[in-house]
Amino acid sequence: MTVQTAQGPTPPADPGRHLASPTTRSALRIQHHLLGAAREFLRGEGFTELLPPVIGPVTDPGARGSKQVDIDFYGHRYKLMTSAILYKQASLLAFDKIFCVAPNVRLEPLETAGTNRHLVEFHQLDVEVAGASREQITALVEQLVVHMVRSTAAALPAEFEELGRDTDAFHGLLQGAFERVRHSDAVLDLRAAGHDQNPDAELDWEGEALLSAKAGRPFFVTDYPKGSRGFYDRECPGEPGLLRNFDLIAPEGYGELCSGSERTNEYADIITRMRETGENPQKYRWYLDLVREGIPASAGFGIGVERLTRYVAGLDAVWQASAYPKLAGVVSP
Amino acid sequence: MSDLAAPGFPEEAVRLRARTGAAAAFPPAGDYGQVLFGAGPDGPDGLTGPADRLDALRLAPPVFMEQRLAKLIELGREPTYQDVDLRTTIGGLRSTAPVYLSALGSTRAAAGDLGPALSRQAGALGIPMVIGENVVPVNGYGRLGEAAGRSLLGRLTAYTERLADGVGGVAVQQSTEDADAEVWNLVHSDPAARPLLDSGRLAFELKVGQGAKPGLGGMTVLDEAAAARVADRYGLDPLFEGQRVLRSSSPGTFTEEILRQQVRLMRNNFPRVRIWVKLHPGRDVAAAVRTAVEAGADAVTVDGAEGGTGWAPAAFPRHVGLPLAECLRRLGALPSGPPPGRLLVSGRMWEGSRAVKSLALGATAVGLGRAALLAVAEDPQDGLIRLVECLRTEMRLLISSLGKYAPDALGPEDVCSPDGWS
Numbered sequence: 001m002t003v004q005t006a007q008g009p010t011p012p013a014d015p016g017r018h019l020a021s022p023t024t025r026s027a028l029r030i031q032h033h034l035l036g037a038a039r040e041f042l043r044g045e046g047f048t049e050l051l052p053p054v055i056g057p058v059t060d061p062g063a064r065g066s067k068q069v070d071i072d073f074y075g076h077r078y079k080l081m082t083s084a085i086l087y088k089q090a091s092l093l094a095f096d097k098i099f100c101v102a103p104n105v106r107l108e109p110l111e112t113a114g115t116n117r118h119l120v121e122f123h124q125l126d127v128e129v130a131g132a133s134r135e136q137i138t139a140l141v142e143q144l145v146v147h148m149v150r151s152t153a154a155a156l157p158a159e160f161e162e163l164g165r166d167t168d169a170f171h172g173l174l175q176g177a178f179e180r181v182r183h184s185d186a187v188l189d190l191r192a193a194g195h196d197q198n199p200d201a202e203l204d205w206e207g208e209a210l211l212s213a214k215a216g217r218p219f220f221v222t223d224y225p226k227g228s229r230g231f232y233d234r235e236c237p238g239e240p241g242l243l244r245n246f247d248l249i250a251p252e253g254y255g256e257l258c259s260g261s262e263r264t265n266e267y268a269d270i271i272t273r274m275r276e277t278g279e280n281p282q283k284y285r286w287y288l289d290l291v292r293e294g295i296p297a298s299a300g301f302g303i304g305v306e307r308l309t310r311y312v313a314g315l316d317a318v319w320q321a322s323a324y325p326k327l328a329g330v331v332s333p
Numbered sequence: 334m335s336d337l338a339a340p341g342f343p344e345e346a347v348r349l350r351a352r353t354g355a356a357a358a359f360p361p362a363g364d365y366g367q368v369l370f371g372a373g374p375d376g377p378d379g380l381t382g383p384a385d386r387l388d389a390l391r392l393a394p395p396v397f398m399e400q401r402l403a404k405l406i407e408l409g410r411e412p413t414y415q416d417v418d419l420r421t422t423i424g425g426l427r428s429t430a431p432v433y434l435s436a437l438g439s440t441r442a443a444a445g446d447l448g449p450a451l452s453r454q455a456g457a458l459g460i461p462m463v464i465g466e467n468v469v470p471v472n473g474y475g476r477l478g479e480a481a482g483r484s485l486l487g488r489l490t491a492y493t494e495r496l497a498d499g500v501g502g503v504a505v506q507q508s509t510e511d512a513d514a515e516v517w518n519l520v521h522s523d524p525a526a527r528p529l530l531d532s533g534r535l536a537f538e539l540k541v542g543q544g545a546k547p548g549l550g551g552m553t554v555l556d557e558a559a560a561a562r563v564a565d566r567y568g569l570d571p572l573f574e575g576q577r578v579l580r581s582s583s584p585g586t587f588t589e590e591i592l593r594q595q596v597r598l599m600r601n602n603f604p605r606v607r608i609w610v611k612l613h614p615g616r617d618v619a620a621a622v623r624t625a626v627e628a629g630a631d632a633v634t635v636d637g638a639e640g641g642t643g644w645a646p647a648a649f650p651r652h653v654g655l656p657l658a659e660c661l662r663r664l665g666a667l668p669s670g671p672p673p674g675r676l677l678v679s680g681r682m683w684e685g686s687r688a689v690k691s692l693a694l695g696a697t698a699v700g701l702g703r704a705a706l707l708a709v710a711e712d713p714q715d716g717l718i719r720l721v722e723c724l725r726t727e728m729r730l731l732i733s734s735l736g737k738y739a740p741d742a743l744g745p746e747d748v749c750s751p752d753g754w755s
Contacts, residue, residue: 061512064601064602065518065522065602066521068515110522110527198600198604201604226594227600227628276598278509278512278595278599280512280583328522
């Protein structure tokens with residue numbers, strides 16, 4: 001496979017120049033409003049916002065090919081969070097509907113520095129709902145994204161003008177009811193277009209970009225194969241080997257905005273899936289102890305805050321949506 | 334010359350090759366005309382035994398040689414053994430011979446200067462090298478100032494020192510416990526590994542098991558202080574006198590579905606990396622090879638019960654696991670035969686006949702373990718280089734005697750078993 005290596009603009013070495021640039025200011029105002037709108041919407045739907053942990057003995061292993069950051073916690077190896085997934089599931093013991101804006105750190109492979117869509121440090125708007133199905137959670141994603149974009153586009157015309165982003169681009173998005181495409185159908189589409197997509201894997205970056213570029217509005221890709229995702233995405237009981245999960249892909253070539261799924265919550269299923277994903281269950285002790293006592297069935301998702309900002313603001317690269325961007329292998333504040 | 338020893342292994346013969354290179358493929362030149370040679374009851378060199386079925390097989394050159402005629406036409410002259418082209422693609426990595434350096438892990442024998450010496454010589458030879466599990470957990474990665482040569486980074490650097498363009502490559506192993514150290518993710522995002530990654534010469538090997546102790550994980554003996562430092566990660570058993578402790582890795586749990594999905598996940602996460610799987614010689618080895626290949630592995634290594642450099646409980650080498658010959662027989666009995674171009678084997682490999690028989694029975698390449706260690710113990714500068722020179726010469730002699738001129742031209746017709754093979 002060829003990895004997308006198109007070099008977009010690179011962050012200025014001087015962080016002061018980046019922060020003072022009109023593009024950065026407009027992008028960050030849009031991001032600020034998107035998050036405010038999300039909080040407004042989710043509180044209205046009865047969600048409780050939690051402050052997520054930054055470190056823990058274990059974190060999400062499901063990040064494709066990236067390295068976790070180890071820290072020395074009084075002689076114990078702890079991790080910076082790569083995602084809040086384990087804590088999201090656990091938090092349902094307190095509340096049925098939770099969300100958080102969670103910082104994540106992933107030491108991505110070096111070649112991602114040039115993809116315009118990877119940051120080593122980024123944030124996710126994480127949502128988890130006890131007892132929800134994939135149909136219910138994707139409906140929630142639709143409503144949430146429509147609300148965030150509608151509210152922001154209406155509130156900040158000057159910022160969109162500064163960035164040269166035509167808000168007519170959101171016409172299709174604001175209709176809601178995003179299309180659902182099964183992963184296996186997306187693979188067929190890509191192969192028909194001459195792209196050699198591995199049917200057992202995630203859509204690769206090039207394939208995802210191809211689908212995204214020809215879409216006029218966001219769409220869901222559902223039912224990824226098991227070997228492509230973490231142990232917490234629930235396997236479909238009726239279709240073994242497929243997962244009850246989804247990605248939301250933005251149009252115009254911006255690519256993935258959000259990943260989510262129904263969750264695995266049965267102890268034996270989680271242990272087995274951990275082995276299928278090459279994990280050593282021993283290190284997940286606190287989580288497995290909770291699971292053994294019982295955690296609710298749930299579904300949830302995480303929206304990449306900087307990626308959503310990039311799409312909405314029409315930015316060339318995702319680092320432009322971060323005040324202090326960190327790209328793979330680039331030393332920066 | 335170090336004090337390294339390998340009882341039960343043809344140690345002196347390996348040391349001779351490490352000193353004298355290809356000359357050791359022949360009887361002492363001084364004996365010519367004075368000594369009569371021939372196969373003794375335990376094989377021609379008195380070092381191998383009829384109990385090993387692979388050793389008991391004979392290579393069987395035909396009289397009529399169609400492939401020799403084809404080579405004659407190609408060359409416009411009668412071909413010789415020097416016309417055998419040994420270049421082979423091993424698990425997606427191009428090698429100068431159907432030979433690779435097996436994982437030597439974190440065993441004490443491979444530590445110190447031997448690990449870097451092996452890496453340097455394997456690179457110079459242009460043969461792939463496997464870096465064993467536990468190297469990162471035990472010796473460190475090397476970016477933060479750990480003993481440089483022993484670390485994974487140290488071995489990578491030594492390997493690439495004299496590596497020619499377009500050949501060789503490194504396969505980095507990870508086992509269940511190593512998953513905690515994220516060895517693959519670490520290598521995948523490291524600048525030092527990038528030249529190998531960008532040139533398609535990086536592989537990751539999923540370690541399912543090993544020949545010396547099938548069904549068990551890695552084992553080492555540590556003093557109490559060293560054991561205490563790894564107590565949170567490994568099983569410890571204070572079995573020995575002198576405050577020494579047995580440290581065991583877990584072997585990891587595999588089912589057919591777990592193996593299939595782990596291979597798929599590796600392909601998903603590391604699309605530019607070659608995917609290798611190492612199996613112990615289990616009774617269902619043929620099914621496991623098939624599962625790994627169908628899931629997309631570029632290579633599957635079968636480590637025969639006679640393989641291994643690591644420490645193993647006394648009962649295991651003699652009583653546990655299938656010998657390599659039996660593994661090859663079971664793979665040969667698959668309806669589709671051994672997977673073409675993807676099967677790597679190891680187990681007492683050091684000279685040409687055992688290697689060529691393995692290739693004839695479906696292997697694409699053979700791994701050197703103990704022999705490589707002994708060779709660099711004999712001569713840290715060039716021991717492995719000479720050993721492989723000798724092996725190459727012997728392989729060329731044997732392959733050409735069969736009327737063939739490339740390793741992948743070999744087939745089961747080239748071996749003969751007095752008691753029938755399958």
